[in-house]
Each structure stands twice: as structure tokens, then as C-alpha cells.
Amino acid sequence: MRVNPNAVIALCALVLGLVGGAYGGYEWEHSDVSALKLADAQHEAKAVQDARDEEKRRASKQEGIANDAKKERDIARADAAGAASAAVGLRKQLATYEQQARLAQHSGATGDSAATGDPIGVLADLLRRADDRAGVLAEYADRARIAGSECERDYDALAGTK
Numbered sequence: 001m002r003v004n005p006n007a008v009i010a011l012c013a014l015v016l017g018l019v020g021g022a023y024g025g026y027e028w029e030h031s032d033v034s035a036l037k038l039a040d041a042q043h044e045a046k047a048v049q050d051a052r053d054e055e056k057r058r059a060s061k062q063e064g065i066a067n068d069a070k071k072e073r074d075i076a077r078a079d080a081a082g083a084a085s086a087a088v089g090l091r092k093q094l095a096t097y098e099q100q101a102r103l104a105q106h107s108g109a110t111g112d113s114a115a116t117g118d119p120i121g122v123l124a125d126l127l128r129r130a131d132d133r134a135g136v137l138a139e140y141a142d143r144a145r146i147a148g149s150e151c152e153r154d155y156d157a158l159a160g161t162k
Contacts (some may be wrong), residue, residue, distance in 0.1 A: 035108055061157035069150040076142040083138070098124045 101120045 001130055058158055062154055065150055065157060067151045068153075069146055072146045072149070076139075076146065080135070080142070082117075083135060087135065090131070091128060094124055094127060 098120055102118075105120070
């Protein structure tokens, strides 16, 4: 049996071509996988950096909101102190009116009239208690309004709505 040398050469060329093609495909697949891994790593790094930037933005925004709320609380405290000072002045004035009314009531009274109570004292006491309660309620309302506003602004900053 005689082997055709051209057939052997063709067969060798075919085998080398197949082996070379397979190796080239391996190189292509290997480099393609490496490129995909690199792209994934770059995408992940960008996502991490974006998350850090967003966290910094939110923290900065919340710090500003907390500072604004502190300023509002300070203003509310100053207003409450001013209102308390004004209340002291009004109470002194009320005490003066009360004393004057009692003097006028006693100077015009006759000795045989029955004691009918002290309507001026009742009204003065009612005014004092109403003023005290109004001050307490105003302070509570200010604290609740400021806290609610701060909470709302914090939520908006975190949600990115404003």
C-alpha cells in the first residue's frame, strides 16, 4: 500500500489547522473573559463610588437640616423667653388692676351688705391660668412643628425628592 505524499501533507495541514484554530479560539475566549471581568470590575467600582457620593450628599444634606432645625429651636426659645417676659409684665399690670378694683369695691361697700364673692379675683386667676396654659401649649406646638419639619426634610433628602 502506497501512501500518497500529498494526502499526508493535506492531512497534516488539516490537523495543524484544526489544532491552531482551537488554540486561537481558546485565546479569543480567554481574552474575551478577561475583558468582561475587567468591565465588570470597572462597573462595580463606579457603582461603589456613586454610592459613596450619594451617601456623602445625604449626610451633608441632613447635617444642614439639623443645623437649620437647631436655629429654629433657638429662635423659638428666644420667642418663648420674650413671651414669658411680656407675661410677667401683664401679670404685674393685672395685679395692679385687681388691687385697684378691690379698693374701689371695698370703698363703695356698706357695712350691712353680704359678701358676694370676689369676681375680680376669679377673673384674674382665670386669666393667669389661661396665660400659663397658652405658654405651655405654644412651646409644645413649636417643638412639634420644628421636629416634624426636620423629619420631613430628612425624608426628602434621603428619598431625593427635593
